[in-house]
Amino acid sequence: MAGNQEFDADRAQDFRVVGTRPARPDGMDKVTGKARFGADMNMPGQLIGKILRSPHPHARIKSIDASEALAMPGVKAVVTAEDFNADAKDRDVLTNIMARDKALYEGHAVAAVAATSRIKAQQALKRIKVNYEILPHVTDVDAAMQPDAPILHDDMFTQGLDEKPAKPSNINARHEFGHGDVEKGFAQADIVIERDFKTAATHQGYIEPHACVANVGADGMSELWVCTQGHFHVRSQCASLLGMDVSRLRVTASEIGGGFGGKTTVFIEPVALALSRKAGRPVKLVMTREEVFKASGPTASSSMRVKIGVKKDGTITAGEASLNYQGGAFPGAPADFGAMSAFACYDLENVKAVAFDVVTNRPKGAAYRAPGAPMSVFAVESVVDELAKEIGMDPFDLRLKNAARDGSKSSYGPKFGKIGLVACLEAAKAHPHYAAPLGPNQGRGVASGFWFNFGGETCSNLNVNEDGTITLAVGTPDIGGSRASMCIMVAEELEVPYERVRAIVADTSALGFNDTTEGSRVTFSSGMALIKAARKAKEEMCKRAAMMWDIPAEAVYWAEGAAHPSGPNAGDFEPMTIEEIAGSAAKTGGPIAGHHEYNADGAGVSFGTHIVDTEVDPETGYVKILRYTVVQDAGKAIHPDYVEGQFQGGAVQGIGWALNEEYIYGEDGRLQNATFLDYRLPVASDLPMIDTVIVEVPNPGHPYGVRGVGETGIVPPLAALANSVSAAAGVRLTDLPMSPPKVLKAIGATKLAAE
């Protein structure tokens, strides 16, 4: 993960724009309702698409008869699995967007209709006859691993074992990470604690449901308007699923009402394209909230065992984790990431994490903010908390004693570069929150967390307009205020006012491939690309000034938004401003632009530490959050408001995961709470103000020191809350969510509730 040495410490001494908090460019449109989200687009002659979904968690599709539906007035097309490219690259996605032989979960798409109105499309769905052979199902991760469990895929033989197993199972893969000898380590420990933990599947809970409008022309030239985190990825997936050339499909990303990882893949987009291709008209498809719950990509549920040994002086001698994650009906539960992150906060001699990626009859999981890490870190940080109590050591001191530092060998292999964990732990320990008094039934919990962060393929353009203003074309949808950060970085580099720079998210025809907005990568990678593009533009502008002054280009430097002669020897010229240079560009060689395309390396890992106080009602089990503080390393906060917003948002989603949110399946394998009336996201009235502390340990891999900040914030809260509630309730809670009945049962306050 070591990237180039990009960070310029001298430059960072006198930032003028970086670190300020200007208004975000998309703010006005969003508060006035002008912003166009996925469902705000309509095309002339458009049809409405609707998807028929399996009511069964597991069933063989024996036949589909759509003739009656097709005969209805207003119905223009029906598609099924046959309408997609059977040789598509990603077979799992192919089978997920439209069931082929089997429906693998309740809500799995089996057919789709396009009609002249929503009502007609809905009525047509009822006339499609699907003949199902119902099969036994399994939705629980531990049950799915049993030898007698119903098998989802006959061709699934566990990968990662020494020998290929003789029989298929629901375990797609085994992963193992670590080093040293954990048995030896446990033998050296004075105290060893081993516990089991469970977490429920949760949904990203973005407020905007998936929505798109597809238009396939008679000549095959196609457009797709879609709410997504990655329109380039949507383009490659859809082109492959429909068997078309990438160049024929132009994808435009709408404004986006939340994604959190859930909009990094395709669900309805290829279906809308297939319907449009068949009907010869544009097709709009919008998910209902129930569809979002049942048929988009929630995160994994988990069942875990963690064992950690410690000496009385606080030295952790060994850590071991066994993690079972189910990620729905297809491979890809983020068990590997869970295993890699579990002990990442510790510098351990002996560490081992084993993870199993398991399939069940649930919707295919998608990424959710730091996928896989919150669960395993919940388990590890809970045990660390218990060990601290057991040996009578302050939980921060125990963490500091064993903390991963610059150069530590990480629990997942590589050596860490420059990292900010110790800085976070020290800042949290010194925070007034940690010293504040607590009342009866109140408890304080702390926990740390980690995320890798990602760089990836990036291509950005910068154009100096004829009046000296700047337009940026970025290929990464803005889900966290990144347009503002892009403008700040370019304004910093060119030394022009922030207001002179505008960033837009360009469509797929305007730029080369860009990886999705995921892995907390955008401010890091698109940002670095634009800094480099700005440097090229600067060089070019110096050249143009030199040309007009008729002096060598090397004798010109850039400062204060203008070209300057480097000294009296170079010539006695007034500085030439960007406006002047841009205004005369036609005479000096034409438009001035900068661009940069690369595969970004060196995204610095990020650590964070959270402190939370809760009060537990011992008679009802209700948990109230009293105070919450997030401390996290941002490398460099380009726009501190958005960094704080990311910290707070991560904490809030973690709070929901810890206390309320849960996919609840019935015996019948059907989701029981596919509405916000039954699935509780935390809202403002559930929460105190979340305090934030931005720690800045610059990332050597970015010119300004940026690290990704979007994901780490969701990693510590599950454990921090569990530690806090356990302290308040006087009993260790190991099963999330910590809903009131569960907490009360743990307290054992009433014999009635204990039934």
Place this chain on the structure above:
Amino acid sequence: MYEFNYHKASSVSDAEQALRNASDGKIVAGGQTLLPTLKQRLASPSDLIDLGGCSELCGISVDGDTVTIGAMTTHAMVANSAEVQSAIPALAGLASNIGDAQVRNLGTIGGSIANNDPAADYPAACLGLGAVIVTDKREIVADDFFTGLFETALDEHEIITAIRFPKPEKACYQKFPNPASRYALVGVMVAKMSSGVRVAVTGAGADGVFRVDAFESALDGSFSASSLDIEMVHLPDLLEDIHGSPGYRENLIRVMGKRAVEACG
């Protein structure tokens, strides 16, 4: 939504007439329950008769020991009414905790009671305070009004016009909100009336709101929280759902009951 005919009634008799003329008419008050049902196509009335224009149904009056609230009075109006706040603060408090601001500004007391959702708050107030439900045809005491899940004693074309609450000596409503919907997982109204103590519970009953006889007689004996440390004999069947077991709800009835008594002072 399916198609329907819309009538804006100008008076109760006008509304009654329209109901009678319709093949399958339905009253709409605040629409907070009815409209979502229609949007999901779970109901298909031929006609919707809107009571929004019947000014006679809206308002609050206090006469001696009786507070009368018109059927179309919104939750927000009850919550913010100085008269209700001084005569029956428990009732104003209950209204202020229904749903969210949008729901409180549109939802009505008449609609809530006619709907009789097993987790709604007002039924506990009516039963706990011994209210009288006034319709265009008769007066029905709360004990006879709530007959089961979403079921009431209302006849097909009967319209609630007002609810009359007797002023209690003291009363308190304690609600444990469902963490997801904010409806009552359990809500307990304890009221000390001149005729004796009444305790009504919403959210917990498999057949809707009910009174807890054991609590009432215990509190008649001694109005203190510790009086409720007794067995709750003759409890009806309690609800079992994803949010709580019958056992959890039974515990909440006692805890919320005791807190209500304590808060009564």
